[in-house]
Amino acid sequence: MPRAGSRAVGLVLMATCALALGHCGGGGSGEGPTGPPIPPVTTPTPTPTPTSDPPISQSCAKLPAGNPNAACKQEASEYQEIVDRAIRTLQAEQSSIFDGDQVLSIGAYYVGLIKVLDREGLCAATDGEELGVTDRASSNEQFDVLSAQSRVRIGPVTYRGTCTPSAVPIPQGALPPAIAGCPLPSSREIACGREPEGRYLGHVEAAVAQIQKDKPELFDFNDTAQGTSWPAVKNLDAYFAGVIEILTKQGYCARHDGEEIAIKQGSNTFSEQYDIDFAHKYIRTGNGIYRASCYPAAF
Numbered sequence: 001m002p003r004a005g006s007r008a009v010g011l012v013l014m015a016t017c018a019l020a021l022g023h024c025g026g027g028g029s030g031e032g033p034t035g036p037p038i039p040p041v042t043t044p045t046p047t048p049t050p051t052s053d054p055p056i057s058q059s060c061a062k063l064p065a066g067n068p069n070a071a072c073k074q075e076a077s078e079y080q081e082i083v084d085r086a087i088r089t090l091q092a093e094q095s096s097i098f099d100g101d102q103v104l105s106i107g108a109y110y111v112g113l114i115k116v117l118d119r120e121g122l123c124a125a126t127d128g129e130e131l132g133v134t135d136r137a138s139s140n141e142q143f144d145v146l147s148a149q150s151r152v153r154i155g156p157v158t159y160r161g162t163c164t165p166s167a168v169p170i171p172q173g174a175l176p177p178a179i180a181g182c183p184l185p186s187s188r189e190i191a192c193g194r195e196p197e198g199r200y201l202g203h204v205e206a207a208v209a210q211i212q213k214d215k216p217e218l219f220d221f222n223d224t225a226q227g228t229s230w231p232a233v234k235n236l237d238a239y240f241a242g243v244i245e246i247l248t249k250q251g252y253c254a255r256h257d258g259e260e261i262a263i264k265q266g267s268n269t270f271s272e273q274y275d276i277d278f279a280h281k282y283i284r285t286g287n288g289i290y291r292a293s294c295y296p297a298a299f
Contacts, residue, residue: 006125011053013187015114015244018245019090021098024284028084029209029261030077031113031248036144040252046106050111051185052175052185052186053185053187053268053296056111056114056115056118056190057114057115057118057123057124057125057169058118059117059118059121059122059123059124060118060123060124060125060168060169061108061137061169062123063123063134063136063137063166063168063169064169065169065170065171065172066125066132066137066140066165066166066167066168066169066170066171067165067166068167068170068171069162070140070165070166070167071111071162071163071164072142072161072162072164072167073161073162074159074160074161075161075162077156077162078141079122079133079134079141079143080141080143080156080158080159082117082120082122083113083117083133083143083145083158084135084154084155084158086113086116086120087113087145087152088154089116089156090109090112090113090116090150090221093116094108094112094264096192097109098152101151101152102149102150102151102152103146103150103151103152104195104196105193105195105293105295106150106191106192106193107189107190107191107192107193107270107293107294107295108145108270108293108295109146109191110126110131110146110190110191110295111190111191111295111296113131114126114190115270117133121135123135123140123169124166124168125168125169125170125190126190126191127161127170128191129144130142130144130145130160131143131144131145131146132166132167132168132170133165133168134166134168136166137165137166138164138165138166139162139163139164139165140162140163140164140166140167140168141159141161141162141163142159142160142161142162142163143158143159143160144157144158144160144165145158148197150193150280172188175188176299179253179255179299181248181253182248183253184253184264184267184297185268186299187264187268187271187296187297187299188296188298189271189294189295189296189297189298190295190296191294191295192273192291192292192293192295192298193292193293194291194293195292195293197287198272198274198289198290198293199272199293200252200263200265200272200274200290201274201287201290203247203250203252204243204247204261204263204274204276204289204290205285205286205289206245207243207246207247207250208276208283208285209285210246211239211242211243211246212231212283214242214246215238215242217234218233218234218235218238218239219231219232219233219234219283220232220233220234224282225278225279226280228278228282230282230283230284230285231279231282232281232284233277233281233282233283234283236277236280238275239277239283240256240261240276241256243261243276244256244261245247245273247261247263251265252264252265253265257273257298257299259275260273260274260275260276260291261273261274261275261276262294262297262298262299264273264297264299267297268296268297269295269296269297270293270295270296271293271294271296271297271298271299272290272291272292272293272298273291273292273293273294273298274289274290274291275288275289275291276289
């Protein structure tokens with residue numbers, strides 16, 4: 001028979017345990033002490049795929065793809081006056097891309113004309129040489145609206161011929177997947193051309209300078225391109241990837257297309273091309289690294 005003292009000690013211990021843990025041992029359930037709650041397993045929210053940009057021309061979106069083998073010949077032009085008016089409208093609405101009749105941005109010029117003509121219910125597209133215009137699948141007219149000196153061409157001289165069936169809209173393949181880390185959807189350029197200056201030039205040059213500090217092992221500073229301070233690059237792929245990584249951290253979307261760095265930010269309105277290597281051996285810096293601006297963005 002247990003002593004009264006021992007029973008009192010046991011009661012004190014049980015009370016202490018109950019206060020600390022809510023319950024102790026046994027209880028007839030066979031369960032041990034309850035530990036801290038286990039947090040629920042959460043599935044990471046996947047990064048949403050960027051939605052595609054709307055078409056530049058709703059009028060073109062309504063038509064079937066054109067025939068690249070359409071036969072063309074000169075006839076009376078139906079769209080001449082509308083095309084001339086579109087050019088003058090664009091000059092009034094976007095005067096910053098012109099200096100008189102000199103076109104300062106080839107890409108913005110063609111995209112602008114396509115949008116103005118779309119407001120007129122006409123589908124327009126360029127193959128880089130001429131502007132095709134139509135509102136039907138049976139035929140289109142071709143216009144040469146830009147001179148070799150990048151000046152506006154206007155009037156009857158711009159009409160080149162009528163194609164049957166229509167050669168526009170120009171057939172296009174599927175867009176490539178969006179690049180990793182870029183919040184913008186894929187895009188395809190309509191036209192590219194060199195502008196007076198590259199808007200992203202300073203940031204690209206800064207990225208080229210930064211990677212030389214961050215990863216000096218990629219460069220041979222004792223071997224420079226003749227007449228420059230441009231060091232040799234030991235690993236061109238790592239060099240391009242490093243510059244892209246720096247630009248991406250600054251909020252740009254960038255990729256190496258096999259020849260140049262393409263870069264865009266904020267929207268697919270345009271992208272710029274930069275050539276940051278010389279002779280596939282050295283880095284390249286200076287104003288000459290800017291090559292062209294593409295409208296819409298080229299990737």
